[in-house]
């Protein structure tokens with residue numbers, strides 16, 4: 001593994017905030033539930049990908065990079081934050097997305113453009129073809145005299161996961177003995193780093209359906225970080241995937257409303273909303289219980305809410321008016 005030093009992209013630590021009204025709604029005591037506000041990380045709209053980028057971009061800089069290339073879905077938070085990191089550090093950024101120009105213009109894509117990134121549209125491709133297009137893009141940039149480095153999908157390899165191993169240590173300095181951290185699992189690096197710092201027993205991952213075998217990916221990265229095999233000890237819930245990655249589920253919509261209306265906190269429909277739905281289910285099952293300290297890891301994603309047609313449609317159409325149109329006249 002690269003031992004390159006991380007590059008600084010934001011100020012630390014992120015706040016750890018109590019969520020007493022949400023705790024009460026879940027049948028917990030007001031001191032039981034905390035939110036780790038990685039959505040407030042001060043780069044590019046915030047979110048968990050910044051912590052991983054401090055390490056992966058640190059390695060790219062050590063390799064002499066002047067250009068960052070990465071892949072993802074067009075609404076990728078990781079792509080948006082890679083674009084922001086490039087802007088912050090004076091590096092060119094090329095994002096490789098499936099699809100064609102003009103197919104979508106909202107959410108994260110607006111910010112990618114604002115940060116000055118270029119996009120290579122790969123057309124109708126699967127994940128393997130997308131990776132191949134990223135390699136071709138790196139080769140084409142080299143032929144033009146650039147020094148590109150490829151940042152992995154979601155920023156998730158063992159180098160990027162070190163950002164979350166560090167985050168786990170950061171949490172332990174804020175709350176010395178948390179019982180459980182609840183976090184969304186996409187490409188898996190976030191959970192892997194937390195497992196390395198907190199131990200497998202204290203991390204509950206909520207699968208978002210981004211990968212076929214999340215446990216294998218998390219175990220591989222956590223294994224590289226710790227030198228031990230945690231596969232059989234990982235705690236990953238798969239009950240919130242619903243119709244698949246990116247699709248809005250009823251329990252996710254309910255979780256978005258709950259967090260917004262108890263704490264004024266915005267979750268996103270793909271990751272953090274699912275993670276909160278998993279936390280709600282865990283509270284119903286008594287896994288998250290009164291008298292134990294639970295930390296909900298807010299990994300960001302707010303811009304993605306505005307790029308998500310199902311979520312925008314759901315909340316857009318439900319704004320009640322005052323006075324009610326069918327109520328009594330004054």
Ligand SMILES: *Cc1c(COP(=O)(O)O)cnc(C)c1O
Nearest residue numbers: 077186187188189190271299301
């Ligand atoms: C990517 C992402 C995650 C998942 O993190 P991984 O390390 O890919 O598992 C969670 N929340 C948000 C908002 C994300 O963008």
